[in-house]
Amino acid sequence: MRTESIKALSGTGFHRLVYHEWGSAENDRVVVCVHGLARNSRDFDDLAQALARDYRVVCPDIAGRGQSDWLNPPAAYQIPQYMNDMVTLLARLNVDKVDWVGTSMGGLIGICLAALPNSPIRSLLLNDIGPFVPSAALQRIAAYLEDRRFDSIEACEAWLRQTYPALGDLSARQWRRLAQTSTRVLADGELALHYDPAIAESLRLTCDEDVDLWALWQQIACPQMLIWGEESDVLLTETVARMGAENPAMQLLSLPGIGHAPSLMDSQQIEAVVAWLRTHQHL
Template sequence: MADRRNLDVYQDGYWWSKDGVRLHYRDYGHANAANGRPPILCFAGLTRNARDYANVAERLSGDWRVIAVDFRGRGESGYAADPMSYVPLTYLQDVEALLEHLAIERFVAFGTSLGGIVTMLLASAERQRIAGVLLNDVGPELDPAGLARIRGYVGKAAWHPTWMHAARALAEANADVHPRFDIEDWLAMAKRLFRLNSAGRIVLDYDMKIAEPFRVPGNEAGPDMWRTLDALAGRPVLLVRGETSDILSARTADAMILRLGQRAELVTVPDCGHAPTLDEPEVSAAIDRLLDKISAEPVAA
């Protein structure tokens, strides 16, 4: 789906990081801010941006306020002067500044890949404010094979003359991740991952320097992520995993559910790698179940 600049769908918002980077978010369903439901904060993966959550946010915005965040160096957020600030603990500080900026006391967090790491760190730092969580294809242990694959492409500039060229390049590189995608699906993904620059080229929509800290082993997550996961025990949690994911193993996913307890649910998306789009029918139904649990218990324990 093309990127829509329609203020009936969302409003653009901005805030400032502690080190002076102007950051951006999309605010869907702002009118729902007064309905008593906690807003849903959405965090995308390493090379992705707020557009990844457009379909989910539009579907939910009739009843929920959904805030899709561009991490620093992505989308419409500013680029950092220091590339070594492109690490999860800095993203955590940026999100905490957003919570303060919007005076949000309680929230739901959806996090894909890197966004899920930030979500787990948030849960550890702000446990009493977390109403529920969706973790998309990420956990406290990351498969080395998947990390090696990501390190192999992140930070490598690419451009295409047309959107269709970009879509076909994505299809060729990621056919094993989404084998059921047709060209329209790849075109929609291209319009989330790339942007049109001033020279008329289709280019990746992130600062290539995000690769610098990521190439240093250990910078992809925080210390002792199992302890951060424990902060979610007893909360409503939805864990989504791609069946062929090379980032979140089935063993780790099962261990997470066992550790989180009875209020956690695991949904595995068949014929899908890293990471599910969250538009899949089984995931949409699970998201609705998660939000029903949160609505039934509006005050965090």
């Protein structure tokens, strides 16, 4: 794993975005993996290692998460800002096309980019996200985005296990690594979650309204795969049905008994992602 950074621009100045990279830097077949709202790039460690033999895999920390700078004011935490940041990242990578793997928020960013004319998105893999997200799900997510503190890594791991039941099949080693990569050490020695608590403030301003990107979804022409946790409250059954109806060629992987969002750390899920990307190797 290599760690790099870029300078991106917001309305109030420049901010540093960190990204981690696997595989040969000379490989022009690039997969960009983008995490969910309160997560970070290290969620993709297992997937990136599986893909690195065939791809250059790039996993950014979206602004306000992981090792990337926090934004000010908090209202800047919006999809248009993330899109601009990712365009800056793609320019640094110096490739014309990328395959996009997006979990939740990362998938929304991918939808918005893939819908644009002359998009650099070659193929779009969405992990438990679609063009419609009900406000009830946004409100649930906003409720746990607090400035939480922990006195030990074990306490953080216990909270993660309770808060992210969709990740329930992870090994003990994976849970511990998740706790370690999800936290930052404060000056007083306590642990805090590795994101800006102001992200919650930004979400609360908009969570009373559904996310509706159907008009953008209809503009996407690249190949698509959807991974769906069948118990998800973010990606509803009717949304999955409509996505498939509007694009019958979309490949669907349904995961019974799993909610939002599948980990992409499970071997079955990783194998499905690897296999699908390989089918589009020569696009």
